[in-house]
Amino acid sequence: GAGVSQSPSNKVTEKGKDVELRCDPISGHTALYWYRQSLGQGLEFLIYFQGNSAPDKSGLPSDRFSAERTGGSVSTLTIQRTQQEDSAVYLCASSLVGRGPSYNEQFFGPGTRLTVL
Amino acid sequence: GQQVMQIPQYQHVQEGEDFTTYCNSSTTLSNIQWYKQRPGGHPVFLIQLVKSGEVKKQKRLTFQFGEAKKNSSLHITATQTTDVGTYFCAGLNMRFGAGTRLTVKP
Numbered sequence: 001g002a003g004v005s006q007s008p009s010n011k012v013t014e015k016g017k018d019v020e021l022r023c024d025p026i027s028g029h030t031a032l033y034w035y036r037q038s039l040g041q042g043l044e045f046l047i048y049f050q051g052n053s054a055p056d057k058s059g060l061p062s063d064r065f066s067a068e069r070t071g072g073s074v075s076t077l078t079i080q081r082t083q084q085e086d087s088a089v090y091l092c093a094s095s096l097v098g099r100g101p102s103y104n105e106q107f108f109g110p111g112t113r114l115t116v117l
Numbered sequence: 118g119q120q121v122m123q124i125p126q127y128q129h130v131q132e133g134e135d136f137t138t139y140c141n142s143s144t145t146l147s148n149i150q151w152y153k154q155r156p157g158g159h160p161v162f163l164i165q166l167v168k169s170g171e172v173k174k175q176k177r178l179t180f181q182f183g184e185a186k187k188n189s190s191l192h193i194t195a196t197q198t199t200d201v202g203t204y205f206c207a208g209l210n211m212r213f214g215a216g217t218r219l220t221v222k223p
Contacts, residue, residue, distance in 0.1 A: 033211055042215040043160065043205065059211075091159060104150070106207075108159040 004109035025094030123214030140206035
């Protein structure tokens with residue numbers, strides 16, 4: 001089946017504008033993750049959704065960042081009043097959750113490259 | 118929160134040489150995952166280790182999970198140019214190591 005998809009693939013915005021990034025996880029995956037990756041750097045955890053549980057927002061860097069997941073499927077990451085330091089690739093991943101060899105493997109989308117001018 | 122440290126940050130090898138990256142946690146891990154990210158690509162899952170002392174092999178790649186479940190390693194035997202990329206470890210709470218960037222000189 002289809003993998004994780006993200007849109008847009010590239011986004012250029014001006015400082016101070018709001019942006020929305022979309023993630024379509026693999027159908028049936030209950031867990032959804034957002035990460036940020038700056039050029040040549042590692043993966044910075046942002047937020048985690050699992051089923052109907054309250055999301056783990058512990059990685060969000062400021063209150064300008066928020067995310068929601070509607071109907072347990074599609075997720076939107078919103079960055080308000082963007083700053084130049086927000087420029088990065090934003091990666092979304094999804095997984096099944098549980099015990100066993102097929103669980104917890106994260107399938108990543110291609111990412112959205114955000115550039116804030 | 119749980120911190121996962123990964124070393125080395127970079128490794129440059131001649132094709133055919135071996136390569137190892139190490140991952141260390143300050144706390145006991147319930148499991149650990151390894152991912153590979155090719156240049157310009159997104160991370161791709163390699164393996165998950167769950168049991169203390171576990172060793173798993175995938176062709177030229179050998180993954181180990183320490184007895185105390187606080188460290189792990191990925192060893193590549195006889196590197197090839199196709200091994201180029203950044204290798205990340207990750208604990209179950211979504212905290213990734215900083216990654217080891219491997220370059221291979223043909």
